[in-house]
């Protein structure tokens with residue numbers, strides 16, 4: 001086998017090697033059934049069981065009790081940007097958005113096509129360098145919900161704490177940090193996440209909705225757009241992305257084997273800490289983009305003196321086995337995405353490389 005790279009891709013992102021190997025082993029003949037899972041009916045007992053097991057395991061790992069619907073959908077997190085207001089933004093009510101980066105802005109724009117919106121907080125005029133204050137007092141009267149992006153993948157920031165928004169339903173995009181730290185998810189009426197950062201491959205998107213809030217969803221939209229349709233049919237209304245759900249199932253079992261979310265949170269703090277330490281002790285050679293208190297533990301972003309040296313850093317990193325360190329095309333700079341599946345050794349190797357590069361070029 002060729003040597004695996006140190007994969008810091010922002011998404012689709014690194015998957016645990018054990019998961020890839022297990023899937024490979026089952027690829028042609030799934031669990032002795034004589035056919036591949038890719039060829040199997042989604043109405044089969046095997047797929048029904050896989051589907052249900054995966055939903056229950058996800059709820060358990062997230063620390064959610066009963067009273068929630070777990071939906072496996074298509075279309076990525078971006079489709080949730082539109083489905084959320086379609087389902088929950090009624091005429092005369094206002095949807096609140098906290099703008100903390102470009103994904104939150106995209107979510108807000110989709111809602112603005114569909115109804116009344118209000119920007120409850122924004123750090124746009126600080127180039128997203130920090131997470132703005134957010135409290136119940138900043139919300140519009142007669143609010144349908146308040147949407148936040150818990151971890152900002154492109155910018156490299158995150159909410160340290162879930163904001164206090166009173167009784168207004170709180171909805172969060174957790175795409176780039178689900179299962180990476182312990183959060184009291186019962187505070188949310190809905191969370192959602194595209195799989196391809198912390199849950200598995202692209203193709204499946206998770207939406208988890210409190211049953212009592214789901215009852216309030218619109219019945220005046222096409223059935224296929226309704227969360228209720230997916231809930232009633234256990235996400236088997238139409239053909240789900242079965243293989244992506246299987247891969248997520250393997251990732252969830254891997255999380256259990258690693259000791260669950262609490263263990264991963266500790267490890268993620270250490271992993272990101274290795275890289276932030278190099279940035280903070282580089283004498284200005286590397287400059288962190290985000291205010292220290294709002295730094296993400298998943299997406300670590302920094303800049304260097306000029307684009308020339310940044311380009312050289314990327315080229316040399318690639319020659320040394322690192323993948324995916326260029327910042328998002330919209331912001332430039334550098335970004336290391338150290339999701340759950342990125343091993344400690346990869347972060348240690350990157351920290352060492354950064355120290356060495358600074359010594360040679362500083």
Ligand SMILES: *Cc1c(COP(=O)(O)O)cnc(C)c1O
Pocket residue numbers: 011075076077078079103149151152153173174175176194195197
């Ligand atoms: C990647 C990402 C998205 C977009 O996900 P798609 O599945 O490509 O639609 C949305 N929000 C956040 C926070 C992301 O990290």
